[in-house]
Amino acid sequence: DTAxxxxxxxxxxxxxxxxxxxxxxxLGHDTMYWYKQDSKKFLKIMFSYNNKELIINETVPNRxxxxxxxxxxxxxxxxxxxxxxxxxxxCASSQRGTEIQYFGAGTRLSVx
Amino acid sequence: xxxxxxxxxxxxxxxxxxxxxYCNSSTTLSNIQWYxxxxxxxxxxxxxxxxxxEVKKQKRxxxxxxxxxxxxxxxxxxxxxxxxxTYFCAADNYGQNFVFGPGTRLSVxx
Numbered sequence: 001d002t003a004x005x006x007x008x009x010x011x012x013x014x015x016x017x018x019x020x021x022x023x024x025x026x027l028g029h030d031t032m033y034w035y036k037q038d039s040k041k042f043l044k045i046m047f048s049y050n051n052k053e054l055i056i057n058e059t060v061p062n063r064x065x066x067x068x069x070x071x072x073x074x075x076x077x078x079x080x081x082x083x084x085x086x087x088x089x090x091c092a093s094s095q096r097g098t099e100i101q102y103f104g105a106g107t108r109l110s111v112x
Numbered sequence: 113x114x115x116x117x118x119x120x121x122x123x124x125x126x127x128x129x130x131x132x133x134y135c136n137s138s139t140t141l142s143n144i145q146w147y148x149x150x151x152x153x154x155x156x157x158x159x160x161x162x163x164x165x166e167v168k169k170q171k172r173x174x175x176x177x178x179x180x181x182x183x184x185x186x187x188x189x190x191x192x193x194x195x196x197x198t199y200f201c202a203a204d205n206y207g208q209n210f211v212f213g214p215g216t217r218l219s220v221x222x
Contacts, residue, residue, distance in 0.1 A: 035212075041198055043155065043212040090154060099204055100145065103154040 003027050006091045006104035013081055014112055020077045021107045023091030031055075032074035033101065034066060035090040043090070049074050050096065078109075086111045116203045118213035126221050131188045133216035135201030144177060144184045145202040149215070155200060158186075191220045 006023045013019055025032065033056075034046040047066040048056035054066070063079045074091060091104040115138045125131050135144065143162045147155040159168055161177035161184060168175045174187040188195055198215040205211075 041149075041215050041217065043200060043215070045210065045212075092155075098160075099143075099210060100157050100160060101147075101155070101202075102157070106154050 002105075004091060004093055004102050004104040006089075006107050008107060009105060010108050010110075012110045012112065015081055015083060017081050018077070018079045019081060019109070020075055021089055021091075021109075022073070022075045023104055024073050025091075025093040025102070026072065027093055027095075027102060029093035029095045029102070030071055031094045031096055032068065032071070033092040033094075034074065034076050035092060035103075037088045037090060037106070039087070047074075047076075081109075081111045083111050085109060116201060116211045116213040118199075118201060118216050120216055121214065122217045122219070124219045124221065125191050127193060128190050131191050131195070131218055133186050133199050133201075133218075135184045135186075135203070135213050137182045137203050137205075139182070139205055141181050141203045141205060143204050144181075145204070146175060146184075146186055147200045147202060147212075148197050149200065150197040153197075188218075191218070193220050193222055196220050 004025045031050045033048045037043050046060045049068045051071050052068045065077045068074045088106045088108050090106045092101040094101045117136045119134050145160045146158040149155045159175050164181050165179045166177040172189045176185045198217045200215045201213040203211050
């Protein structure tokens with residue numbers, strides 16, 4: 001079983017649309033993250049949740065809204081998609097104390 | 113905020129040559145981690161260094177944490193085509209924030 005799974009793997013959509021990416025981890029970790037990786041491979045943290053509470057919220061447009069219904073899930077909803085949102089989005093989880101991060105396979109978002 | 117730099121940005125080597133990537137932080141770190149991302153894949157944890165001057169080995173990979181806990185290096189001996197990918201360091205500033213370096217992209221020519 002995949003430890004950190006995200007869906008969908010690929011997402012192609014038009015500018016202005018709203019889309020969601022889902023993430024689930026079965027590792028029992030208490031912290032989950034969303035990262036954005038652009039075409040130059042820079043890996044930037046967007047959000048971090050610990051036990052369903054937001055603990056990191058980097059400078060991200062408020063069109064991006066994370067939601068954590070429980071500590072095993074962290075979803076990312078994006079409103080009014082723009083061309084610059086095209087990237088690979090990675091979900092990750094870690095256990096507080098080790099901070100070793102386990103990444104999902106990524107969601108490749110293309111905004112046309 | 114904390115900045116983490118990595119050099120070089122790109123490295124092309126012939127198979128069998130050695131490779132080293134360096135990670136430098138503007139602040140003292142509590143620990144540093146290294147990840148590898150294969151082309152088209154996701155970052156995978158390799159190792160964590162915690163102690164000043166620590167050296168750890170994984171087969172052909174040698175990881176080092178600087179004495180001042182502000183820099184680290186990853187050295188690969190006798191590279192193989194399976195070593196291709198982007199190597200990231202990730203720095204933890206005593207729980208204040210967690211930052212990935214920009215990565216070093218390694219190409220290995222057969």
